[in-house]
Amino acid sequence: MRIKREQIRVDGLVQGVGFRPFVYRLAQDCKLRGFVNNTSAGALIEIEGSLQQLDAFRQRLTREAPPLANIVNVEHLEISPGCDSAFSIQISKKENRSKTFISPDVTVCDDCLSELFDPGDRRHGYPFINCTNCGPRYTIIKSIPYDRAFTSMNAFQMCEKCSAEYHDPESRRFHAQPNACAECGPQLRLRDSAGRPMETADPITAAISCLKAGKIVALRGIGGFHLAVDAANDAATLRLRQRKGRGQKPFALMAPDLKTIKKLCRVNACEGKALVSLERPIVLLAARSNNTLAPSIAPNNSNLGVMLPYTPLHYLLLKNHFDALVMTSGNFSEEPIAIANDEAMQRLAEIADYFLLHDREILQRCDDSIVRHMDGKTRTIRRSRGYAPKPFWLNKPTDKNILACGGEQKNTIALSRGRAVFLSQHIGDLNNPAALGFFEHSVDHLQHILEIKPQAIAFDLHPEYHATKWALQQKGLPLIGVQHHHAHLAAVMAENNAWQPTIGIILDGTGYGTDGAIWGGEVLVGDARAFQRFAWLEPVALPGGETAIRQPWRIALSCLYQIYGQSLFKLNLPFLQETPRDQLNLIIQMIEKKLNAPLTTSCGRLFDGIAALLNIRKEISYEAQAAIELEMCIAEGVREHYENAISDSEKAGALPVSGIIKALVEDLQRGRPTGEIAALFHNTLVELFLGAAIQAREKTGVKQVGLSGGVFQNRYFFERLCHRLRQNQFKILTHQNAPTNDGGLALGQIVIANAKLQS
Ligand code: ZN
Ligand code: ZN
Ligand code: FE
DSSP states (O other), X not given: OOEXXXXXXXXXXXSSSSHHHHHHHHHHHTTOEEEEEEETTEEEEEEEEEHXXXXXXXXXXXXXXXXXXXXXXXXXXXXXXXXXSSEEXXXXXXXXXXXXXXXXXXXXXXXXXXXXXXXXXXXTTOTTOOBTTBBOOGGGBSSSSOOGGGBGGGGSOOOHHHHHHHHXXXXXXXXXXXXXXXXXXXXEEEEETTOOBOOOSXXXXXXXHHHHTTXXXXXXXXXXXXXXXXXXXXXXXXXXXXXXXXXXOOOEEEOSSHHHHHHHEXXXXXXXXXXXXXXXXXXXEEEOTTOOSOGGGSTTOSEEEEEOOOSHHHHHHXXXXXXXXXXXXXXXXXXXXXXXXXXXXXXXXXXXXXXXEESSOOOSOOOOOXXXXXTTEEEEEEOOTTTTTOEEEOSSOOSSOEEEOOOSTTBOOEEEETTEEEEOOOOBOTTSHHHHHHHHHHHHHHHHHHTOOOSEEEEESXXXXXXXXXHHHOOSSOEEEEOHHHHHHHHHHHHHTOOSOEEEEEEEEEEEOXXXXXXXXXXXXXXXXXXXXXXXXXXXXXXTTHHHHHOHHHHHHHHHHHHHGGGGGGSOOHHHHHSOHHHHHHHHHHHHTTSSOOEEOOHHHHHHHHHHHTTSOSSOSSTXXXXXXXXXXXXXXXXXXXXXXXXXXXXXXXXXXXXXXXXXXXXXXXXXXXXXXXXXXXHHXXXXXXXXXXXXXXXXXXXXXXXXXXXXXXXXXXXXXXXXXXXXTOEEEOOSSSOSSGGGHHHHHHHHHHHHHHO
């Protein structure tokens, strides 16, 4: 029999996912000698045996790989026979080829769960149970390769039993880096708001009692702290809202199982799948009106953000104890979530009554992710835990490693290496100093753990964005400015690997235009290299700038003034009647004198203005509140639109908005129900952009449309525009895994910077 030896390099996400034990068992099965080890590139395997055995191994290697593994590339090389007598798993070896992939954090698996609730199991009730198929990853990694020594589990010495499992290739915990038990692993402690330890042998039961009594408990989790209260307790929820400085923004919930979630919300098959997925995101669901939840969880909001437990601790807290817990991020207002014990006890002292702490350090902050089911697919709204730092795959590599700095709000950054683009987890709004610190930390940390040295930096053109200011301070690397809406267009093209020229309908709140104005209702035609601004929403003044964003009634007034001038006071509109006349006059003065009243083509602001005009929301307490409430009040079954308002419009250049507002004001004065008008507004805007896309197609021959920008989080608008574009034979590109809001911007910045570097 001829004996051969082969070296196999496996690139991709193969560390911390049970890949080496799988290879070990496979090699045993195929009766091969050799070894497997982790390298910074992935895994290196050497196998020796007959041709037939090698063949069998090769075939089964990719076919039977563990579910969490993501194999990107496999290289084979025949080498001369070695001298090993069996197959073994070797200690990790550092390699120079930098191709690392890091697994996201994964929800606790079913095997671990049954042990958790099995009184006969040695880990019964142990809140840090995990195995090769589950548990924390990204948030505990200090550096690569992924080995216990390079994680925050380094601080814990495995007991004999755990160590035996860790070294037993037949065990589910073979090389499970965070492996632990109550004897040797992380422990929980309960403290009061002053940081005093609570005398209790069972911190979980004590925490459950606190929650039952309506107390606010800060919980240390996987990617940071949560603030938890009993979701059935309205007084407790209100207290949390007040202490956290959180106006009306809905709180996220965690419920023990899918059955309970279905009692609280309507859940379709796709939403159910997203809820139980390994990533365990918060899923936005339509609330049932007769649920038992505290009304203050989501005031004026018919949707609820709900997730299933994803750590053993969550299961122990919820199962048999609560229908739902409010699980909101452990921060004050819009700051980044707390991750360290001391930090949390300091920052959250005014909010939490108790702290449930543990001693496994969180090395990387990671918020809960949020998804929403729209137009038949699950769409990511906030991409964090469970998803980051999984890469996006381009079908052609970037020539240079690029760092993209993202936008200002909902900031994420991205790093590219070959075909992979690593989009960071949600970082937050960078005008918050603490979030800016998190941004800088993330830039360093991602470069370090992914071993990517950027050769160019891409940034947004807005001179006031903190990420832009940071980028401009970096010395020695090419700096590439990218227009905001072009980045949105390129992001949706990159996500779909569709590179031919595309009509971009890019609708969002704010983006810096090439003319220095605030854009946000744009129809672009272009590709990753360049774009042309084909059409845009008719500009309207934003009196007070940022203040107008918080007070949409100013935008409504500005729209009316643009159309009616002083005769707007003759209109019989509730929102005008309710606002003091001198306030109205002051705003009109600002517009007249062009005093801090920049013109904007923003679509998000138009939604805000309409919401105020319809008297739905005049001032907001969280981002996009007015637009969200406008969407929620849409009456069902309204098919028509304001045809006359847009029929004769020239659909290149400025897209007329005045006609729509006029029609709407007339309806409003006639006393037509708000819900119907809201529907008509949405429908008309859909037709306006459809018309612009048709005209762009006629002028340029481009048949592909890309949709991007925060406005497309509006399900009604998004689904209807998709539907109408399809009816008109457009090929549509939409976001799914990258957020359509500015959280996806960095992906677009990468591919545009790459195109510019190439030319
Ligand atoms: Zn497990
Ligand atoms: Zn142990
Ligand atoms: Fe944007």
